[in-house]
Amino acid sequence: MGPRALIRILACLLLLVPAGSGAAVAAEGSCDPEGAPILGGQAEVADRGRWLRYICPEGKYPHPVALRACRSNGMWSPLRDTQNRVVAKAECRVVRCPGPVEFLHGTWWPRQAWYNMSQELTFSCFDGFTLSGSGVRTCLPQGTWSGTPAVCDDGGGHCPALGVPVGATVSGGGLRAEDEVQYRCRSGLTLLGSAHRTCLEDRTWSGTPPLCRTPYAYDTPRDVAAAFLASLSETVEKAEANTSLSDSQKRRIRIEPGGTMNIYLLLDASDSIGTDNFTRSRDALSQLVEKVSSYGVFPHYSLITFASEPHVVISTQDARSADANWVREQLEGLKYKDHAYKAGTNTRAALEAVYHMLVQQEEEQLRHGPAPAPVVNSTRHVLIIMTDGKTNMGGSPVPVVKQIREMLSIGRDIHNPREDFLDIYVFGVGAMVHLENINELASKKPDERHVFYLRDLTDLQQAFHDMIDESETLSMCGLGWEFEKARDQQKNPWHVGITITRPGKGRETCKGALVSPYFVLTAAHCFTIDDKASWITVDLGDRSQPMTVERLHSHPMYKIGAKASAGIPEFYDYDVALVKLNKAARVGIDNGVRPICLPCTEGTTRALRQRHPGTTCKDHEQMLLNPGDVGAFFVNQHPHEGRQVLERKNVLVKYGDKRPACEADALKATIYRNVTRIDAVVTPRFLCSGGIDPYVDPNTCKGDSGGPLIIAKGKRYIQVGVISWGVVDVCRGQKMQGKNRSPAYARDFHINLFTVLPWLREILADEDLGFL
Structure with missing residues (x-):
């Protein structure tokens, strides 16, 4: 896909519905898990003992059920097969x-x-x-x-x-x-x-x-992502929603300049969901909102929790419903216990809340006068339902879906059926899914799948990541995997190791960050003036073979010995370099490779949820480096239990009144002991971190040189600096002296990327980063 190939996951309706058996559930931990074993597998309790989950090895499934409820009589729910026959014992059977x-x-x-x-x-x-x-x-x-x-x-x-x-x-x-x-x-x-x-x-x-x-045949996250993507658009266009498309064109979501997309988030808080699943679902929704909002579109959100009754937390008509930050705050503030006294399952009422929202939207428009096309009918409504399909009150939700279709004038005119204005995707999650019911709710469109069945919420998280991942889209820079099973490199997919092998002189290693498929940003001091590109290799994390280098670009103003005659043996101003690879890195979700965001690019504009065009480089700087203590992190690579791990180290960049003291500690470096002027070694191009105020900052180690200094904005990551030098190598010092704490004057200095943007623009001119 090209750089404008943005994913069309622009609406989400989450329903996590319980079994609907009507049986009372016991108090926490009153059932004995030892009394309900499974042959060939293991049993684990969930939600503080209210549920028993059976787990089987790969290639096997739990028979006759995967989940049992703790009843009020202190007994687990009985084992019954698909024919409702009682089974004597649970066992793991071979998948066929x-x-x-x-x-x-x-x-x-x-x-x-x-x-x-x-x-x-x-x-x-x-x-x-x-x-x-x-x-x-x-x-x-x-x-x-x-x-x-x-x-x-x-x-x-x-x-x-x-x-x-x-x-x-x-x-x-x-x-x-x-x-x-x-x-x-x-x-x-x-x-x-x-x-x-x-x-x-x-x-x-x-x-x-x-x-x-079969009841045990789950979809894999990759299959879900592939099938879902196949039915979604390749582009998000700012065009009139009622524009007709030719038969040869793919079905698209079309966004009007004013923003005509509603995203409905419905979260089940009924009794059988449990605190753990509610929290995981809430967090998954928060992550989805974060990612959807990064595509440069500004949809309106609705947030509804429901059990016996629905609770509209956010309406699409709320003034801040298009503010993804605010929406995520509301999501993260949700509590499972809010529906504790009315904890049934009324899926119909939840969908009716969506329907009434559509009615209110149309009535609001009519109060402001007639328009050529009702807003509610020119708005895209895409529902993604995650449910087991069972309800125990309110009746069937299917008639409400028919009401929504009628409200949106879908299916009335055979020549203009308007099916593109409503998609209902249904995701069944967990062992209690009723496949027939979830299939009944889903849209039925030619050559598309709208119903999926996932094993658990971990698979759901991975599927959500997979289906919104654009491997070759640089506007999706700075996006790492966040779900539990992600490897270190997938969480930090821009992380790069650099090795310089000088004939007869040994090897030197540095770190860097992938900023485009062809370029790695690192520190200039990692190289000497005599280094050749053929001596340099780049390790992109999970790749089996290091990549070779075509050319090395050090900043022309960088000269390590520029002030040697003045008694300053090492001078690190403009300490940045770009390494060009011989061939493009294979950017993708499988191998954990993706560029990080650079300031003043279109990708960062989207990551900051700003509109383009209209946002300036100065806007980026003000949003990322506000005066004061700026939260950031660097990635440290070190051995642990026989393998190399990547660990994020949170620091505060002293960018306010603590900055002078931070910079002053530079003169405590051994090589600067005879220097009297701070500005002789610390120029305006440096950011400073470290020290013990307001808390003890981690310090970089010598091997971290060239790595990125990163600021997180939600789930997007933007590089603002390159690790250059430190006052003291605390890692070596602590190892030699047995110390556990860095001295108060241990500071780190990083090149501020905002100060070297002209050079970045010049070298990366052909990389389609969209510099502002």
């Missing part, structure tokens, strides 16, 4: 994939009812028919098949032939206009997608391709 029931105009091999993990299934067509889709599919560890459904087609129909999902039967089957087909999954499997599809006049099929799933 269901076999085909029928395959039109062809055959398959081997012919089995069930297939083991890694087993292959091969399809072939009869004479006169051409095979499309996946001719060979593999049974995956989560109980799903690789690839896409195989189809045999002779090209003679008005509409193309349709495949039959593995595990399903089909009836109807005509390929003429208005012909219908119906799908049914075999016993024990649940259909996801469209059970009925119609051949349309435009030679396409209505609805979305169906799948037949």
